[in-house]
Amino acid sequence: xxxxxxxxxxxxxxxxxxxxxxxxxxxxxxxxxxxxxxxxxxxxxxxxxxxxxxxxxxxxxxxxxxxxxxxxxxxxxxxxxxxxxxxxxxxxxxxxxxxxxxxxxxxxxxxxxxxxxx
Numbered sequence: 244x245x246x247x248x249x250x251x252x253x254x255x256x257x258x259x260x261x262x263x264x265x266x267x268x269x270x271x272x273x274x275x276x277x278x279x280x281x282x283x284x285x286x287x288x289x290x291x292x293x294x295x296x297x298x299x300x301x302x303x304x305x306x307x308x309x310x311x312x313x314x315x316x317x318x319x320x321x322x323x324x325x326x327x328x329x330x331x332x333x334x335x336x337x338x339x340x341x342x343x344x345x346x347x348x349x350x351x352x353x354x355x356x357x358x359x360x361x
Contacts, residue, residue, distance in 0.1 A: 250312070251284035256326045257319060278318045285313035287327065290355065307355035309337055315349045325356060 261276035290307035311325065319342055326336040337356035345351040 247286075248284075250286040251314075253285050253287045253311075253327045253329075255283050255285050255311070255313065257281055257283060257316065257323060258326075259318070259320075259323045275324065278316065278323065280316075283313050283316060285311050285325075285327075285354075287311050306357055307340055308358045309335075309356045311352075311354040311356060313352050313354065315344065315352055317349075319352065319354065325354070 257278040258275040258281070259278055261274040263271040263273055266272050288310050290310050319339065321339050321342065323339045324336060325339065326334065328334050335358055337358040339354055340357050341355040343353045345353055
């Protein structure tokens, strides 16, 4: 099944962990660097229990707040984060928890993400 490009209405920013910077108190601050390419169109839906069951039935339970469908990106993995602006102009940043290459042919990804509470 081919990715429906007409449903890709969210413009994502894709990032992975970069170098850590000492914070002066014995800890560190995590920096982020852009993937290459750093942007992609995607469709995003809320990860309801029903939607998650549809995707991961008979497998280990996963935690997610959003389900993202997007074109394949070879560098996107569970260490990454994505951000986007919704229709209400709110900015969201979510940590990637699972990446699935649909049909294992390098065309479409289903990405599960968790957006931390504000």
